[in-house]
Amino acid sequence: MNPELKFTDVAAQPYAPQKRRDDLESFEYTFRAEITSIYPLTEMETLYRIQIVDPEERRRFTFTPGQFLMLEMPGIGEAPFSISSSPSIHGEVELCIRKVGNLTNFLPRVKRGTHVGIRGPFGTGFPVEEMHGQSVLLIAGGLGLVPLRSPIEYVMENRSHFRDVNIIYGTKTPAQLLFTYQYEIWRKDDIDLEIIVEKQDKSWKGPSGLITDPLEDILSGRDDEYYHNTYAIVCGPPVMFKFVCNMLNEFHIPMQKMFVSLERRMHCGMGKCCRCNVGSTYTCLTGPVFDYWTVMNLKEAI
Amino acid sequence: MIFRTFEKQELKKLFDILAAHNRIIGPVETGRDRKGQPVYAFADVPEYNDIRLDYSITKLPAKRFFLPFKEDLSTFKIENGDWRKEISYNVERPLIFFGLHPCDINALNKLDKVLLHSVYPMPYYAAKRKNMFIVGMDCVPQPYCFCRSMGSDTALHGFDMFITDLGSRYFVEILTDTAYNFLKNIKTGEPEEVDHIQYMKVVAKRNNEFTTQVDTTDLTKILDMEFQAEVWKYWGDKCLACGTCSNVCPTCYCYGVDETVDIDLKGARKTKMLHSCNLIDFAAVAGGHNFRPERHSRLKYRYYHKHRGFVEAFEESLCVGCGRCGESCLANITVPEVIDSVRGNWRNK
Numbered sequence: 077m078n079p080e081l082k083f084t085d086v087a088a089q090p091y092a093p094q095k096r097r098d099d100l101e102s103f104e105y106t107f108r109a110e111i112t113s114i115y116p117l118t119e120m121e122t123l124y125r126i127q128i129v130d131p132e133e134r135r136r137f138t139f140t141p142g143q144f145l146m147l148e149m150p151g152i153g154e155a156p157f158s159i160s161s162s163p164s165i166h167g168e169v170e171l172c173i174r175k176v177g178n179l180t181n182f183l184p185r186v187k188r189g190t191h192v193g194i195r196g197p198f199g200t201g202f203p204v205e206e207m208h209g210q211s212v213l214l215i216a217g218g219l220g221l222v223p224l225r226s227p228i229e230y231v232m233e234n235r236s237h238f239r240d241v242n243i244i245y246g247t248k249t250p251a252q253l254l255f256t257y258q259y260e261i262w263r264k265d266d267i268d269l270e271i272i273v274e275k276q277d278k279s280w281k282g283p284s285g286l287i288t289d290p291l292e293d294i295l296s297g298r299d300d301e302y303y304h305n306t307y308a309i310v311c312g313p314p315v316m317f318k319f320v321c322n323m324l325n326e327f328h329i330p331m332q333k334m335f336v337s338l339e340r341r342m343h344c345g346m347g348k349c350c351r352c353n354v355g356s357t358y359t360c361l362t363g364p365v366f367d368y369w370t371v372m373n374l375k376e377a378i
Numbered sequence: 379m380i381f382r383t384f385e386k387q388e389l390k391k392l393f394d395i396l397a398a399h400n401r402i403i404g405p406v407e408t409g410r411d412r413k414g415q416p417v418y419a420f421a422d423v424p425e426y427n428d429i430r431l432d433y434s435i436t437k438l439p440a441k442r443f444f445l446p447f448k449e450d451l452s453t454f455k456i457e458n459g460d461w462r463k464e465i466s467y468n469v470e471r472p473l474i475f476f477g478l479h480p481c482d483i484n485a486l487n488k489l490d491k492v493l494l495h496s497v498y499p500m501p502y503y504a505a506k507r508k509n510m511f512i513v514g515m516d517c518v519p520q521p522y523c524f525c526r527s528m529g530s531d532t533a534l535h536g537f538d539m540f541i542t543d544l545g546s547r548y549f550v551e552i553l554t555d556t557a558y559n560f561l562k563n564i565k566t567g568e569p570e571e572v573d574h575i576q577y578m579k580v581v582a583k584r585n586n587e588f589t590t591q592v593d594t595t596d597l598t599k600i601l602d603m604e605f606q607a608e609v610w611k612y613w614g615d616k617c618l619a620c621g622t623c624s625n626v627c628p629t630c631y632c633y634g635v636d637e638t639v640d641i642d643l644k645g646a647r648k649t650k651m652l653h654s655c656n657l658i659d660f661a662a663v664a665g666g667h668n669f670r671p672e673r674h675s676r677l678k679y680r681y682y683h684k685h686r687g688f689v690e691a692f693e694e695s696l697c698v699g700c701g702r703c704g705e706s707c708l709a710n711i712t713v714p715e716v717i718d719s720v721r722g723n724w725r726n727k
Binding site for chain 2: 078079080081082083084085086087097098100101102103104105106148149150151152153154155174176177178180191193339340341343344346347348349350351353354355356357361375376
């Protein structure tokens with residue numbers, strides 16, 4: 077018998093249309109995408125609109141609110157970002173990016189029209205369809221509004237499917253408020269929006285304090301019928317959602333109906349590099365969106 | 379399963395025939411340690427005389443051949459202000475692994491579970507794994523081996539053929555047709571009753587030679603209960619956070635990704651480098667926050683991943699009990715001692 081082993085070329089094996097999650101080729105495949113608009117929001121955060129170049133790929137690219145993608149600038153770096161835009165738009169996403177690391181400090185130097193790579197979408201999303209027929213509490217602290225904006229857009233586009241919709245948004249200072257130009261539109265769509273800052277300045281006319289203050293006001297005026305038919309989505313720093321979720325729990329909103337999004341630094345997004353593990357759970361596969369009961373069972377999540 | 383026996387001199391023949399047409403990786407002696415004991419490594423074996431099939435254990439596992447410490451995931455050509463991505467799985471020819479012990483074969487089986495048989499299979503690993511031919515070899519238990527406690531003392535699959543030394547001749551289990559056909563090049567025979575009896579004797583003798591044990595009963599629950607236990611601080615204070623344990627571990631696969639621009643500015647590359655959860659930046663995020671800033675929290679995480687998280691996902695632990703980490707640890711931290719202490723036994727402390 078011929079004692080020479082035959083080489084198996086994995087890369088050349090015939091492509092059978094499968095799910096992206098089983099396909100070897102999809103592992104390192106990046107969609108070529110173009111930065112179509114750059115919109116500064118605050119001193120630190122900028123909103124980038126990014127569109128997949130290939131029309132067929134654009135049509136196929138869909139996501140659910142809460143999912144994230146990997147944005148790659150060749151030679152500079154690749155990092156995970158929550159998608160901030162409406163899930164009904166295919167192949168185009170908005171990412172709100174704070175200048176904080178290698179890649180994000182480079183991004184302000186690129187111009188409209190630059191090509192970047194995107195992989196994804198990855199992870200779990202908020203179960204927005206399950207929430208139909210119910211009231212929704214959307215609570216964001218600081219940069220937490222970034223992942224929350226996608227379910228907000230979904231709720232607005234499907235406003236008739238929801239009962240009461242409340243957004244509570246808090247930041248440290250008024251200058252850190254994101255998407256200020258959208259507040260009036262949200263309010264006009266019968267969404268109750270409460271904004272609170274921790275440290276007010278002269279320009280600030282609204283309330284100041286902790287995010288749990290307006291939350292308590294909203295919840296204490298309601299009855300069991302509301303508590304039993306309400307979903308909550310909470311995004312923000314871990315210390316915030318601990319307090320917020322505890323308060324929601326005091327009002328008997330089930331923990332399986334509270335959703336939070338955890339932030340970790342994924343290097344792969346596909347359950348391989350282990351950099352995003354919380355305890356021993358992959359944030360990129362079982363998260364980033366978890367219900368609060370699951371979070372309670374994760375070690376070192378909060 | 380098909381079994382054969384063959385005379386000892388036939389092994390060299392088999393090796394020579396395979397070596398004439400293939401690249402063979404096997405255990406070789408690379409030097410002596412300060413006690414005068416041989417130091418072994420998996421490396422290319424040019425000749426049969428160089429292979430040390432009687433090796434105890436290699437300092438480093440064979441993973442650099444299928445999970446390189448550093449490899450490019452992709453390269454970019456940068457031209458006219460635009461880029462083109464090129465992907466290579468970084469493998470050109472098959473490799474024969476000659477003389478892997480059961481622990482190292484089981485390590486591959488465990489890696490397969492997460493890197494091949496779960497969602498998003500990893501093509502870089504798959505391409506190399508599908509080009510491996512494995513000749514397993516039985517071993518002599520060492521004082522630091524606790525593979526028997528981890529259920530990795532025998533390999534049931536994950537190899538092409540597995541050779542056991544019966545003393546006077548070799549006994550071979552054949553799992554693949556490739557191995558079956560290779561063996562046609564040498565003289566083999568059907569095992570007889572006397573070979574079966576001898577095989578069972580050899581196995582029973584080996585089973586009695588394991589000295590180190592780890593109690594893994596209910597370990598997932600105990601790790602959860604003892605998450606805040608003081609023992610972690612004790613080990614964390616000893617740990618140097620050097621990452622050697624991950625470096626020598628046959629199942630550690632965690633990594634980081636970095637991108638660099640080539641010096642001529644005409645290209646760029648995205649490089650994957652194996653990482654260790656004991657290194658300080660493992661759970662650091664942009665902006666400076668670190669989810670595991672203390673050594674003890676990182677050391678604990680390593681045990682948590684191996685002995686709880688992996689069990690939860692795949693019904694088995696991500697540790698084969700080879701004992702390499704304990705042998706290489708500069709602070710003398712060993713898995714059996716850590717697990718023992720978490721279970722509340724503070725012997726010799």
